[in-house]
Amino acid sequence: MSTNKHYIGRFAPSPSGPLHFGSLVAALGSYLQARAKQGTWLVRMEDLDPPREMPGAADDILRTLEAYGLEWDGGIMYQSQRHDAYQAQINTWLDSQQAYYCQCTRKQIKQAGGFYPGHCRDKQLEAAGNAIRLKVDAPVFAFDDLLHGHISIPAPLAEEDFIIRRRDGLFAYNLAVVLDDIEQGVTEVVRGADLIEPTGRQIGLYRLLGQPEVSYLHLPLAVTENGNKLSKQNHAPAIDKANPRPALVEAMRFLGLQPPIDLASSTTREILCWGIAHWQIANLPATTAITFDPSHG
The missing domain is CATH 3.40.50.620 (HUPs)
Known part of the structure; x- marks a missing residue:
């Protein structure tokens, strides 16, 4: 009998604005890792900071994930309810x-x-x-x-x-992220490299709470020519819900995959199935930041 624990991953955006290319990279990376391991992929809304939130952003983020074929398992956890x-x-x-x-x-x-x-x-x-x-x-x-x-x-x-x-x-x-990950049974955290710094504190919380630690995979960040992270604060453009395939293929390239040229004309489901089949951590660029021009995305 296998003793391997069932894989549970998650994508946890904050509703401070619409999804941009950088957040698509984080969502796609965590999704592909979970699906490649035949695991569960959860979505949690990190709405801890009402002054920074944009009305309607949480729902817009969910509609965007749906448009990109990134289907999550189970219900949505909202930190505002915790x-x-x-x-x-x-x-x-x-x-x-x-x-x-x-x-x-x-x-x-x-x-x-x-x-x-x-x-x-x-x-x-x-x-x-x-x-x-x-x-x-x-x-x-x-x-x-x-x-x-x-x-x-x-x-x-x-x-x-x-x-x-x-x-x-x-x-x-x-505090919130660790208590939520424990509550949801998360086994591995896949997120952007901007969150490397607080990881030690979060591991310390697992230990203090006597809970099994998760593993961590920090994906390269998409940064602008001047080195700033693509972010809502930096007015990164929202990704296109009406035409998701180009950005989806571009995000796969960003994550070190080499999708064939004709993949862009496939359905989102076919694109994601190709990504799951070819996903390997070894293909990821071993860097914390990659320059990306959002006007080309």
Whole structure:
């Protein structure tokens, strides 16, 4: 009998705008990896930060994935509906003094050298107007990435007590993403290389919670000529829902696949089936960023 755990992957966009080529690369890479392993592919909406969200973006993202043939399994998890779970875990840590209230501002931390020095760790401050930090007693200094190999994390970052709830009451990404991945049984995280930096903190959370760690695969980012990540903040153009095939084939090329010329005239289903059949991590460019001109996509 096989002891291999069933593969569960996910794509977790934030609804701050429509999907652009960079987010298509992340969606496609995670989809192909999951399907090539006969696994489950989930979609989660990371709507943690209402001030940055665009009305209607969550639904638009789902319609775009459908137009590109990227069919997900099961229902959609929305982080905005998970606040009670996040707060319950924070309360447990506050009760055990694994977490504490912190009044330090970004300006003060910048003046202290850019990393939080533990100033409020033993002050036992009140809740009002303060952020909540997690005590990092067992820092994670390195991890192995399926594409990039052994990645070291600098000591000041690894050792920093980090925020799990902001002073404005919003929950922090690192906490939410780990609790959600555990809740959904995710076994492997495939995402953009811009999220390499917080990976150590997330592994630390798995360990603190006594949960099995996931594996990580960080895909190359699509960047502009001046080195900026294609992003909603940088006004990257939305991908075309009406004509998905050119961008789909282009994203496969970006991910190191070599689709035949005539594949672009096939259906989205046929294009994706070809991608699943030819997908290999070994074909991925072993870099964290690739220059891409969105006007050509």
